[in-house]
Amino acid sequence: MQRKALLVVYLALFVDMLGFGVILPLLPFRIEQLGGTGAWVGAVLTAYALAQFVMAPVLGAMSDRYGRRPLLLASLAGSAVSLALVGFADSLVMLLAARVVAGLCGGAIAVGQAYAVDLSDPEHRTRALGMVGASIGMGFVIGPAIGAALAGLGFTGVSLAAAGIALINLLAGMVLLPRRPGPNDAVPPRRTPGAHTALAHAIRLPTLRPVVAAVFVSMCAFAAMEATYALLGARRYGLGPAGLGLVFTGVGVVMAVVQGGVAGRAADRFGNRRVAVAGAALLGAGLAVLPFTPPWLGYPALALVAAGQGLLGTTAAALIADAGGRALGGMLGVGQAAAAAARALGPIAAGVAFDLRPGLPYYLGAALCGLAAVLLLRSGRAHARATTIETGQPA
The missing domain is CATH 1.20.1250.20 (MFS general substrate transporter like domains)
Structure with a gap:
């Protein structure tokens, strides 16, 4: 069931x-x-x-x-x-x-x-x-x-x-949607944190704040690629609408496969945080090489971008959910809000950067992915300190 x-x-x-x-x-x-x-x-x-x-x-x-x-x-x-x-x-x-x-x-x-x-x-x-x-x-x-x-x-x-x-x-x-209540549904309404409480919690918690920030900066990088790759592909590879449609279809399929089949298995073996850091590294590596790769290397680079985003997005959501408690929905909503803000701001900034230099959105995106990896590692150290304080034993 x-x-x-x-x-x-x-x-x-x-x-x-x-x-x-x-x-x-x-x-x-x-x-x-x-x-x-x-x-x-x-x-x-x-x-x-x-x-x-x-x-x-x-x-x-x-x-x-x-x-x-x-x-x-x-x-x-x-x-x-x-x-x-x-x-x-x-x-x-x-x-x-x-x-x-x-x-x-x-x-x-x-x-x-x-x-x-x-x-x-x-x-x-x-x-x-x-x-x-x-x-x-x-x-x-x-x-x-x-x-x-x-x-x-x-x-x-x-x-x-x-x-x-x-x-x-x-x-x-x-x-068809199940009526069975989840664990949070049993909490009386007056005792369940609201959206403003979830947002304040996400900002205040040293274990969660870096994860939400990592979601924002990494999505800025990915959204910048989405917004400008049509222009880059047309200039470097002569791709038209049909070719670009196939490219983005391929990116979507790779992301779906990674999210649905790879991310969970990798997290079971290595932990969500390590997989998230690896995802940020793959995403950054793919973005860094896209502006100057020959056509035959452009598609593997896009596959790296898609795989990295798939790993990072899935495991970052799991890290946010782990800290959710009674405010699970609100916390996940904060994560989605961070991604939505990035999708609003990333393309605008990427367009300006592309006009200055076509490769600039990708180099900046790679730097943002490096920042995301640092933020995720910082959240891991904060989690270890919190665990040590709570249990008296090193995490």
Whole structure:
């Protein structure tokens, strides 16, 4: 029953991301049709990340208070509404507002992570979080392919098809999502920490603060690559839209495989923190060599980037979950907020850096990954000191 319940959570998150992925390839063209420029494309994409930054800790903390199932269902309902609004948007302002609604419901990731932790044994926590990441990643990989296949329906038709997928996902979740309470659901509402408490806890704890900071800086590095690789690939390798689509599909598949199959096994053997540090090192190494590699080495470098991000993202979430306690959802929401802030700021900074020198976003990203590794090691030393104080024995 536990395994079946986890599969339902994974499926719900996969379909949720699938719905967004379906409209992703057509969204920039719709913005142009409505009279928008490249700045509007950036604004619409950034609006989602900023709204997610604000709301992820709130939804996570609310799931601690009221239960995972109702909050995940509410997020899925919000996704269906936002996709329908995108389809009917006939102005740039309406389109921007629809993406804000989608971002406000983007806390489904943090709630889903907490749900998976609740349904997992402690020794299988990292594997469960890895499968959450893999489910989300595959939704982004498959969704754009479906969107491209449905392009003949027009933007409104594709958006409404995506909204229909999201609605079916909501109805399936209402029937299939387990009602069994997790450990945090049994805590009376008045005793469950809120979002502001989770944020303060994350900032105050010396074992947790460096992990959240590492999530932010490493995601800045990865988002910078996502934002500028199309330009770099076109200049260095002559890649067009089709070639770039295949590249990013490959990156998504590698990440999903690492998150769903490799990260958990590696964490079982070496521990979450060591695997997270290794992930930061792989991500940094891949970014450092991308700007000057010949074409035949560019793809292995991208595989390093994808594998590093997959390892780091999964094990960092597990480290945050380990410190969650009763505020598990809120803590995971803080981690998602840090990633969302990076996705909002990273591409902007990367674009400016790319204009100065094409390789600069990648060199800076590699440096940020080095900083992430240092932060993770620092959190390990803080954890060892805390364990020594609590038990009187060295960690």
